[in-house]
Amino acid sequence: xxxxxxxxxxxxxxxxxxxxxxxxxxxxxxxxxxxxxxxxxxxxxxxxxxxxxxxxxxxxxxxxxxxxxxxxxxxxxxxxxxxxxxxxxxxxxxxxxxxxxxxxxxxxxxxxxxxxxxxxxxxxxxxxxxxxxxxxxxxxxxxxxxxxxxxxxxxxxxxxxxxxxxxxxxxx
Numbered sequence: 551x552x553x554x555x556x557x558x559x560x561x562x563x564x565x566x567x568x569x570x571x572x573x574x575x576x577x578x579x580x581x582x583x584x585x586x587x588x589x590x591x592x593x594x595x596x597x598x599x600x601x602x603x604x605x606x607x608x609x610x611x612x613x614x615x616x617x618x619x620x621x622x623x624x625x626x627x628x629x630x631x632x633x634x635x636x637x638x639x640x641x642x643x644x645x646x647x648x649x650x651x652x653x654x655x656x657x658x659x660x661x662x663x664x665x666x667x668x669x670x671x672x673x674x675x676x677x678x679x680x681x682x683x684x685x686x687x688x689x690x691x692x693x694x695x696x697x698x699x700x701x702x703x704x705x706x707x708x709x710x711x712x713x714x715x716x717x718x719x720x721x722x
Contacts, residue, residue, distance in 0.1 A: 551718075554709055561706040562621055565699055569618030572611055579607040598681040606689045613696035617703040620652075637714060645711035648704040656701030663693045 582603050590596045619625055632640060669675075670687040677683045 554713075558706050558709055561702045565617040565621045565703050568614055568699060569621070572615045572618065575607055575611045575614070579604065579611060582607065598677070598679050599683060602677055602679070602683045606683060609689060610692045613692050614699065616696055617699035620700060620703045620707060641711040641714035645708050645715065648708035648711070652704040653701055653708070656697045656704060659697040660694045660701070663690075663697070667691050667694060 582600060586597070586600045586604060589600070632643065635643070667687070667690045670690045673687075675686045675690070677686055
């Protein structure tokens, strides 16, 4: 029981920390987007480098925030039935959803992305566009990292829901 609490706290702390970092990525994305808009529409001077920076920051932001969003119950779900259920029934749905759907999906994406990322690193892949970002392999690395963060958060959520089902809600 104590080990489970430690695992839950560790996983939740990791995703809280990453979520805090993603907030700064969002600010950086906003600043770069404002700069890009000003340069393109006011000064008529665009940049592929800046435009790709926006895309890459958005992608990294979106993917890395997934575990934090799960931790804070922010993912979209169909609440037509769920909101009317008691805590134990919600815990069953969340437990099974984490174990049966989310965790295997995360493992599949990590497995599928592994060679994709390794190939990109082996050639230090950059943008195919002239003037684009030189390190596309870094963005591709975010894919398995993000799904690892989401997967470990699924484990944390499953354990929390297991404890609710076992009548030990105050575990985390």
